[in-house]
Every structure is written in structure tokens, then in C-alpha cells.
Amino acid sequence: MKLSSLRLVFAFSLAGLLVACNQPTTQQAPATPAAETTAAASPEAVASPSPTMVTLPPLPDKFAPVEFTDVTAQAGIKFRHNNGAYGKKYLPETTGSGCAFLDYDNDGWQDVLLLNGVDFEDAPKKRKSVMALYHNNQNGTFTDVTAAAGLAKPMYGMGAAIGDFDNDGFDDIYVTALGENKLFRNAGNGKFTDVTAKMGVGGAATDFSTSAAWLDYDKDGKLDLFVCNYVEWSIEKDLHCTLDGANKSYCTPESYKGQSARLYRNVGSKFEDVTQKSGVGDPASKSLGVATFDYDRDGWMDIFVANDTQPNKLYKNNGNGTFAEVATTAGVAFSEEGKARAGMGVDFADYDGSGFPSLIVGNFSNEMLAVFHNEGKTGLFIDEAPSTTLGQATLLSLTFGLFFFDYDLDGRPDIFLANGHVADDINKVQPKITYAMRPKLFHNEGKKKFSEVTAKAGKPFAKPIVARGAAYADFDNDGDQDVLMTTNGGPAYLLRNDGGNQARFARFKTVGAGSNHNGIGAKVTAFLPDGTKQWQSVHSGSSYCSQSEFVLTFGLGRNDKIDRVEIEWPSGKVEKLTNLTANQLYVVKEGSGVIENKPLPLAAPSPQPSPSATIAAK
Secondary structure, X not given: OOOOHHHHHHHHHHHOOOEOOOOOOEEEOOOOHHHHHHHHHOOOOOOOOOOOEOOOOOOOOOOOOOEEEEOHHHHOOOOEOOOOOOOOOXXXXXXXXXXXXXXXXXXXXXXXXXXXXXXXOOOOOOOXXXXXXXXXXXXXOEEEOHHHHOOOOOOOEEEEEEEOXXXXXXXXXXXXXXXXXXXXXXXXXXXXXXXXXXXXOOOOOOOEEEEEEEEOOOOOOOOEEEEEEOEOOOOOOOOOEEOOOOOEEOXXXXXXXXXXXXXXEEOOOOEEEOHHHHOOOOOOOOEEEEEEEOOOXXXXXXXXXXXXXXXXXXXXXXXXXXXXXXXXXXXXXXXXXXXXOEOOOEEEEOOOOOOOOEEEXXXXXXXXXXXXXXXXXXXXXXXXXXXXXXXXXXOOOOEEEEEEEOOOOOOXXXXXXXXXXXXXXXXXXXXXXXXEEOOEEEEEEEOOEEEEOHHHOOHHHHXXXXXXXXXXXXXXXXXXXXXXXXXOOOEOEEEEEEOOOOOEXXXXXXXXXXXXXXXXXXXXXXXXXXXXXXXXXXXXXXXXXXEOOOOEEEEEEOOOEEEEEEEEOOOOOEEEEEEEEOOEEEEEEOOOEEEEEEEOOOOOOOOOOOHHHHHHHO
């Protein structure tokens, strides 16, 4: 939402006259049987600070369509992805790379990380290209602090997963790559330290890693790490493939052997590779996307893996350190015709209010988006795309990054798709399909129906690009969710959500105590005055090689408050907050309730250099 200057002055004049009324209370909700011991051992939650109250501006009778604006240039983001291409048509040139939102310095504003490749070792010249970390200046602009942060490390980067693996209060960065992956520990002073070797999460030099996600699969309060691996490829193993019988084209992954994903268990001083003994080892997989979620609501985090030309995998957490692979019996391994598709990005949400999380998976052109609806306690999923507009509207698209997010804050998760083909010459053999493709946006109309609103979403949605990674966050702290996209061999795009006269909202940042510090795995449920409820869970990963913000945004429509919020922490503790005012950010700490709240949108202060930017200047 972008307020006019007059509305900003009005809103913050009111914010200065805050009154302490409608105080939130925090109390222990009855523990579920499975979590009874853990919850009983936890300390009672103390009273929350009173949230500030503000008179909310009136809403219009009818909301105007939300549009997005490309603000990349004015934000100061100058980035171009290097895929290393120089005519050899190596397979990795088609795959990268991703992006991430993170608040690395804990100033309450989302920063941006963009992954990059490098030139191949046999290339005639070596360009200097590294990932880019952009610090949010809190005024709509960003400063490149990559070198000062210690992240100017050349590597053929693919994806990023953000998480506080050592529970010190600062988010760390895991970067996947063609070759050794890297774990960068946040020192808390604007700098990152490479602790890959010490922590044992680099993988093998022959790995081709893609998406990754942090999760606490054993509920010990420490974040574990799941890493997708793609295929066995090297310059020496590169194959000659062709579309027209003469010129070399990019080979399909079917031409190469797969690589097993890896699961690392956090044992404190290091990580232990538990891939085989946990049951997730599978050398036939060719993994590009991962989502960690509790699909069967048994209190344990499960893992869904999107595979390229191989069946998808769904690893059900057995609660004893092992997983059972159930994708085929659950109905998510194949298409409706029983075909293994080219799965890439993946995300989950309860898009129809059933209480169970459903999945979306981006697939190759002529395969359409997969919309696996969770049928509930049966443990089954049904792909609803073929029978809905989502299927026909995405039939020719090749989707990498994708996610659920409530872009218009009406309380229903919408769908964003980042599209782009892998073959730059595809139009020669398939005239209806292009290399560059437009992003797509689908509005959730309720009752499991979506309508495509791409044409109404603003100029960025009219421009064909070769998109790969995609993530969302409220980078300008105005309450609505903005979009970040990367392209293959091209620029990144920051799209600002210009909701204008948007609906009400509430944002929640979780801080674990008995659980991991990020609260990854926490389920937050909001009960509204109009009788509806909605829930989300804090998670790492999803989309394609990308990471969205941890803060959860709830669209409240015309509701001025939330009657009750219930938070189910990974530790088993269940907390309840009551009577929360709309249009605020609530920081909730496990066992302590609301420890901070701020009315949104936040005022934009004069730009101040970040600590790391100051270091760079010196």
C-alpha cells in the first residue's frame, strides 16, 4: 500500500496519540495430547505489553485492483546474473539462480540477497561475479554491502536458505551451488564467516545442489538442513544434444544420472549427514524444489521434493528420526495421467480453508501447474489443475519460482508464478512457446476457484522475462507483500505492491525460546470477528532456490481487529493472544506473548548508512 503524503501525515499524527486500550492477553491454551509433556514443562506465558492503538483510516466502499510497480532502478539494485554461458550450452546455464529476503542486521527491515554464477573453468575469459547482499536503507533504497559483509565469494551459486542455525538471534545464510555449498554464519556485526568446513555441510565437490530448506525435523530446538541435488554433470561428462539434428541444444536432465538429496542433522557443534539412516536417500532423484510442512497435521514436519523428469517425493516424518516415502500413495508423485513431470518450484498453503495444507508445483511447458489439494485425514492429494482455469492458463508456461501470498489482503492465499523456458531456441521447434515468458498472477476467489489477473497486475506483468527465483516480503513496511524475481543471465526485479486503498492486515514475527529462534515450524491461526479463520506456518525454503521473509502477513479484509490468535510452537507449547488491532506488526516470543508491536505503515526515515556500508566506505 502506498499512502499519499497527506495520508502518511494523518496516520502518524494518530500514531502519536496512541492509547492503551483493548490490551492483548497471553494465556496457555490446552496442550494437545502429543505435546502435553513438553507444554507442561514450559513456563507459563507472562502478560504481553499493551499494543498501541490507533484510529484506522476509513476503507473505501470498493477496493481498486492492486498493481505492482517495478522499482528496481530507484531502489538502487544493480545486479545481473552470470550463468557462464559462452556458446557451449552446458546444462547448468539453464538453471540459476535464486534470491532471498532476510533481515540480517535485525533492524526490522527486509534486506535482499541475490545468488550468482561464475564463468566455467574452460571459458576464454573470467568475469568477476559474486552474489549480492543489499542492505535496506528504510527509505525505499538499498546499499550493496556484499564485500563488507564478507560474501564476495566466487561460486556457481544456485539457491539460498535463511535460518538461525546456532540460535544466537542472527540469521545465517546457506548457499547451494554447482560444487561445494557454503554456510555463512552471521557474526551479528554486519559480517558473515564461512563455517562450512567446521559445520560439515559443504556436500561433495561433484554435487549439483539447487533448493534447500531449514527445518527442525526432530523437534530438539535446533535447525536441521535439507539440500536438494540435481544431476551428475561436469564439463567432462557434458553430452551433445540437439533439437534440429545439427546445432547443439541444452540436454534434458533425462540424459544424466540423478543425485540424492542430503539431510543434515544439527547436533550443536556440527551437522551430521543422516541422509541414509533417515530414509531420504534416493540416487535416482533430480531435485529442484523443496517444501517442509506438516501435511498430515500430526505435529511433525514432513518434506516434499519436486523432481525433474522423476517422480516427486513426499517424506512422511515418522517422529523417530526417520521418514517414510509416500508420494505415490498420497497422489503427488505423478501427473493425473501417471507421468513424471519436470517439477521445479513448490509451495504450500491452506488455500481453501480446509485446515490442511495443499501444494502447488511448477512444471515444464505442456505439463501445466500442479495443484495438489490435500483431502485431509485420508492422507491423499488430488491434482485440481486439469479441471480448473489454473490448468489451461499454465499449460504453455514453464514455471520455476512460485508461491502463495495474499497480495490484496482479502484473507485468501493467491498464486504468483515466475516463468521462463530453458531453451533459447525453443520457438524454432514449438512456435507457441517462447523463451521469455510473462509472470502470472492468480486471484483466489474462494471455494477453490482462481481467476487470472495478470493483465490487471501492472506493467511488470506485461514484460516477458526468463525468470527463475522468486520470493516475497514487505520490504517497505507498509503492510502488503512485494515481490523479488531473478532471471537467467539477466537482471533481478523488485516489484512493489501498490495496493493503494488496501484492506486491513496484521503481521506476526515469531521468536522461539524452547523452539528454534526463528520459530520455523510454528503454526499461527487467526480468528476474525466475521467468523472466519486462517492459518499459516513459518517456514524456510519453498519457491525455487529462494527464500521469502519469515514474518507472516494475514489479510483481514474489512476486519479492524483479530479476536484471537493461537500459536502452536514446534516445542509443543500452545499460546493464545486476544483482541489484536489491525494494521500492526506483532513480535511474539515463545512463552512471553507479544514483546513488541508497531503500527504500520512505518515512517520512512532519512537514509542512514548501515554498519557494513560504513565499513565498506572506509
